[in-house]
Amino acid sequence: MPLTPAQCRAARALLDWTQKRLAERAGVSRSTVRGFETGQHELHRGTATVIRQALEAAGVVLIEAGADGGPGARLGKGGREDGCATPCPR
Numbered sequence: 001m002p003l004t005p006a007q008c009r010a011a012r013a014l015l016d017w018t019q020k021r022l023a024e025r026a027g028v029s030r031s032t033v034r035g036f037e038t039g040q041h042e043l044h045r046g047t048a049t050v051i052r053q054a055l056e057a058a059g060v061v062l063i064e065a066g067a068d069g070g071p072g073a074r075l076g077k078g079g080r081e082d083g084c085a086t087p088c089p090r
Contacts, residue, residue: 001062011060019033
């Protein structure tokens with residue numbers, strides 16, 4: 001399932017992550033995350049994989065589009081990796 005810009009933004013919101021934090025966790029540049037989320041460019045397969053892995057490792061479940069709706073994101077049963085409910089004090 002390809003990661004969509006909207007899923008990426010939604011997943012970051014669930015985690016209360018900035019683009020910079022996602023970029024650091026995924027090992028990519030902030031401009032890569034920003035460009036993807038704003039629709040300026042598509043991601044290479046490897047880049048999409050490391051971004052997806054970073055989000056999933058933090059507790060996000062990415063949802064495929066289906067008959068009842070489009071693609072999305074939610075927190076898994078364990079919640080966020082830091083144990084906080086959104087929003088979380090910094």
